[in-house]
Amino acid sequence: MKELRLMKGNEALEEAAIRAGVDAYFGYPITPQSEIIEYLMAEDTEKRTGMVVLQAESEVAAINMIYGAAGCGKKALTSSSGPGISLKQEGLSYIAGAELPCVVVNIVRGGPGLGTIQPSQSDYLQSVKGGGHGDYKLIVLAPATVQETVDYVKLAFELAFKYRNPVMILSDGIIGQMMEKVELFEQMPRSTKEYEWATTGKKPGKDHVIVTSLQLKPEEQEEVNLRLQAKYREVEKNEVMYEAYNIDDAEYLFVSFGSCARITQKAMEMAREKGYKVGQIRPQTLYPYPAEIINKLADQVKGVFTVEMNDGQMVEDVRLAVNGKVPVEHYGRFGGMIPSPDEILNAFEQKFIGG
Amino acid sequence: MAENLIKPENLVYEKSKSMTERELHYCPGCGHGTAHRMLAEAIDDLDIQGETIGIAPVGCSVLAYYYFDVDMLEAAHGRAPAVATGIKRVLPEKYVFTYQGDGDLAAIGTAETIHACNRGENILIVFINNGIYGMTGGQMAPTTLENMKSTTSPRGRDIKTMGNPLKISELVAELPGTYYATRHSVHTPANARKTKRAFKKALEYQKENKGTCLVEVVSNCPSNWKMTPAESNKWMEENMFPFYPLGDIKTPK
Amino acid sequence: MAKKGDVVIQIEKCKGCELCIASCPQNVLAMSDKVNAKGFRYAVKVNSDCTGCANCAVVCPDAVITVYREK
Missing domain, CATH: 3.40.50.970 (Thiamin diphosphate (ThDP)-binding fold, Pyr/PP domains)
Incomplete structure (x- = not known):
């Protein structure tokens, strides 16, 4: 139950x-x-x-x-x-x-x-x-x-x-x-369940099982x-998984994952209230990365904005996905600091709207 | 005279069933092969080939999984007792052994060794001690004797700067979880047979869940000691045995 | 009188370490003049005094010796 x-x-x-x-x-x-x-x-x-x-x-x-x-x-x-x-x-x-x-x-x-x-x-x-x-x-x-x-x-x-x-x-x-x-x-x-690799x-009648990561011959290691x-x-x-919010009419895309995505989502809603058409992608799998949807949306939006609680790590994968189509900017707090929706919105406005 | 004795009914000694047909890669006269064989024979005698899981270390015996005809895992350097713990905890009815050299067990894996023994994991730890790093080409090991030469102690091990040779078997014998600790060699027929008896005893204790058993085999390294196999065995008797005396270190009360 | 024995040596697996020679109480074994495919001189029987004690096989690191003994 x-x-x-x-x-x-x-x-x-x-x-x-x-x-x-x-x-x-x-x-x-x-x-x-x-x-x-x-x-x-x-x-x-x-x-x-x-x-x-x-x-x-x-x-x-x-x-x-x-x-x-x-x-x-x-x-x-x-x-x-x-x-x-x-x-x-x-x-x-x-x-x-x-x-x-x-x-x-x-x-x-x-x-x-x-x-x-x-x-x-x-x-x-x-x-x-x-x-x-x-x-x-x-x-x-x-x-x-x-x-x-x-x-x-x-x-x-x-x-x-x-x-x-x-x-x-x-x-x-x-x-x-x-x-x-x-x-x-x-x-x-x-x-x-018994697995033949375990x-x-x-x-009886079977070869012994060997679990190893060692290959002495280069051709075997390459294999x-x-x-x-x-x-x-x-x-x-x-296995790619992500959640998309407000992407249909989005002119800007936020990308954020995990706990930080919840705060970014609030910032996205505040941005919408101010009239900015912002959508968001929240990757649920970080590897494999939802690069395809981000690449597709890069044809539609004016810019992509990642928000992370670090000094810009996932933004590298976002840049690879966007592949130079539109500007990609990052905003992060780190060291245990958590960004507020207000500061995310401010950062977005400064980087994309012109402050 | 000249009656042909070579027929199945006269067979008295052959390669263990728990060894594969694969040719061993060890140098001529190296004790690893004999130590493998004695352990495999103990497994044969107890008829537990299908119930035994072994763990190969990093070092000369890294490929031990090719030679033991039992299910085998290759562990990261020094981690075999932790890997063995993981196996034994999920398959408590199986026999689990690690096979490790001195660098693997007594340097990089000291913590794993001590804590597995201290928890009294029901595993057999086979410890091959030849006082040198064989695989990497003869560097100083934790068990290298004082004044013994190696490529990283070219003028002999200087205790003041390089520390002391580590008697890890005596050390773990002090731990309550260690049930049986014993030291042997495989360089003569009598010694090899004693080693096999120690392996059998240890595996029998494992069946009874008595705690950790450690069987040390003081062995040779003709290649890196730069001696013939016969010379290396003589050198071992004269130099290794006085510091690492053969015999039981801890026996069940 | 001791029972008669015999040994079979897989010469291609032998690495010529000579440990079997030292272990044989009957001095049955010696090194060959020839080498095997790996270039090692290998153990050979030089007399028929074997008693099948298996000492040679027990100390052989490479498991190349099989031992027989009359019943």
Whole structure:
């Protein structure tokens, strides 16, 4: 039975993970996402669904535990924030290289370095361009609401297993800490499916299974790379998600994702009230990026304006999508500062209308 | 005389079933091959080939997954005990082992080693200690002996500036989660047979969920020690064994 | 009297490390004059004193020796 609840983002995420039949969570505490493991421990998931929850000695260990569990064909989840996600990059590269499924949550905080525990979107480039070494991509989902957080947990595992690729849910402390009404899906049973690529013990009459990202011969490594690239083209073809607001008559386009998109949307409404025909695209997948719709709208609008809680990261992908057709400008606050609708509107007027 | 003994009913010793047909890439006389074989024989004897999952490290034995005919994963450098933890926690009824060298286990992976042991993960950690980085060409390892030469300690390991050789097996034996820690070698038939018995014991303890078992194999590196295999074994007896004495370090009470 | 034994050596897999020679109590094994396809001299039998103790096979890192013994 579907269930309506008022829940904090981080807790809703974990309730969704339990209900999605996740087999294992390995993580390490870091603000602003420690509620995730706390919630799981409090829920006593081993009793509730049999889900394993372990506090690892480090984020490095946690992601490698994920690698082990994922290698056995299990639904494995970890979460962290900026500094911890940096530590996980090694493991993510191996997971992508070995083509294993897993889901990683990044509740982004401001950086660089230890930075601030306040919300930020400054890990965009790290997330969408791979993050670790080598040619690989994460599928990146960016929820803007607690409800999307819940829905994306389920979706993330579907995509991770469909493509045998790590999926990241890129969120921040605003969504993680805020309480919203959320509709929870029904408890799903934990999967007992066996995969031929998974190490679960050599089967009689079958070759032993090897999970590795190592290729000593260049021609074999290139083959792996070509296979990964073909997979990413499929992902780009099939999995792009975005929401569009007021684009039919738009003369200007706002582009903004995650928590920041909610504020940008308010700025868009204020702009409309002032007579500017502004529309908005909110990418829900950051990789694959909704480049096609933005490119199409660039034929219609006079300018594109990105608003991010960083110093202009997604704007690079917007510029690639617009491909020089119209001016692209960026407005950002960072370091944990959150832009107000007023300052977004002011920035838009200054950059596009003439102040 | 000259009766032909070579027929199936007379067979007394052959390559383990838990080893593949693949030729090993190790240098002539390297202990890795024998250590692989002893572990594979222990798996054969316990009849757990289909129940065993192994983890290869980064180092000379990075390709160990080609040789063990069991399901295998290749881990990032030093992370094998964390990978093993992930596997064992989701498949607690399987036998899980890591196979790691000294650089992998006692330098870059020290935290993973210690914490897996401290949690008492029900895994077998196989630790090959030859006091040198073989794969990368003979650099100093955490277990390189005092005054021992390597490409990064060309005048011998200077304790004052390069630190001390690390007795990691003794260190993890102190942890409550470690159930069994023992040190062996595979350079003679008798020693190799003892090593196999230690592997079997460790796997039997794993079945009983007793905690982490660590079997150290003090081994040679003829290529990077720049000796013949026979010389390297002699050097090992004279230099490695006094500092890394063979025998049980921690046995069940 | 000890039982009679025999060994079969896969010479193409042998790397000529000589550890089997040192381990044989009967001095059955020695190095060949010839080399295999990999360029290694390989272990060969030089007498028929083998007792099938399997010491050589146990220390062989490359698993090239199979051992037989009369029943």
